[in-house]
């Protein structure tokens with residue numbers, strides 16, 4: 001049975017896991033806490049980067065001999081396979097751990113089975129404690145394993161009346177410096193940042209992470225069907241981070257560096273490129289999480305294709321009354337088709353509000 005001490009230890013493990021966001025792909029983020037036989041914390045760890053030791057190994061190293069007879073709390077089922085590092089289930093057995101509490105089962109067919117290995121060695125292995133919180137912190141990786149494509153967060157910044165620019169197209173700055181700094185945290189947690197050609201043309205964004213120590217720069221992606229929006233000298237080509245310009249198979253992209261060009265099929269039933277093919281190509285490059293930064297046209301196409309897993313809206317207490325809306329056509333023409341979301345968090349950021357929501361199960365309003 002889970003005690004308050006179990007919950008405290010697992011919550012700490014979830015917090016530790018979050019420290020790996022943005023630097024572990026294509027691996028999951030994982031946190032681990034080891035308590036000794038008397039319930040004292042003797043080891044902590046998290047998976048810091050792909051190819052580096054797993055969370056359990058860091059925590060067991062810190063615990064040393066004190067792990068014997070203790071309990072390990074892990075946010076994800078300990079792995080059972082030998083990849084670039086050895087199997088964690090075996091390491092827990094060898095350390096003399098008596099009980100393992102893990103939050104989420106490992107859906108990866110190559111790594112699953114760790115709990116069975118532990119039980120076969122006489123260790124108590126319990127699943128499910130703080131499962132929802134551990135799922136949330138690992139949403140990107142779990143989505144990518146389950147769906148075979150990266151997890152997509154659509155982020156926008158809008159006025160309280162839902163506009164992302166004024167009627168004359170001026171848009172700097174709708175939200176506060178604090179909110180904009182928070183966006184850099186989101187970028188740092190993502191493997192790739194994606195914008196459409198309209199945004200590239202209007203804003204010439206750099207799309208890198210600024211102001212965060214030791215941040216891993218995400219891959220910068222511009223969806224530019226005809227290869228006309230990203231010109232030599234564009235800030236997105238500044239060398240500060242890797243860049244991909246996704247263009248149509250037949251686009252003339254001779255002005256772009258070869259290594260930046262990603263050729264994709266056009267969408268079968270609408271304008272622009274095939275977005276599923278874009279995500280598949282990014283997944284093939286190890287991208288597990290995408291931060292879609294708009295604009296409204298591209299975001300609408302992602303929503304229409306069912307490719308948005310999380311929405312983060314920054315709302316400024318500002319009114320414009322005219323100007324483009326945060327989301328353009330998403331293929332929804334009647335209220336019964338509205339995409340309804342569940343709010344998972346609301347936070348004040350400076351004078352603004354950050355709302356996070358995820359598509360909920362289909363609901364009928366009575």
Ligand SMILES: NC(=O)c1ccc[n+]([C@@H]2O[C@H](COP(=O)([O-])OP(=O)(O)OC[C@H]3O[C@@H](n4cnc5c(N)ncnc54)[C@H](OP(=O)(O)O)[C@@H]3O)[C@@H](O)[C@H]2O)c1
Nearest residue numbers: 156157164196197198199225272273294295296297298301
């Ligand atoms: N406040 C915010 O959060 C925020 C964020 C971003 C942008 N913005 C603002 O948004 C404005 C630009 O937005 P926008 O809507 O004009 O442009 P956008 O969404 O950035 O880009 C749209 C373009 O992407 C290309 N595209 C490629 N494949 C597509 C597909 N499958 N579906 C849809 N589009 C596809 C299309 O042009 P091609 O096919 O010709 O390439 C399309 O016109 C700017 O004013 C910018 O400042 C605001």
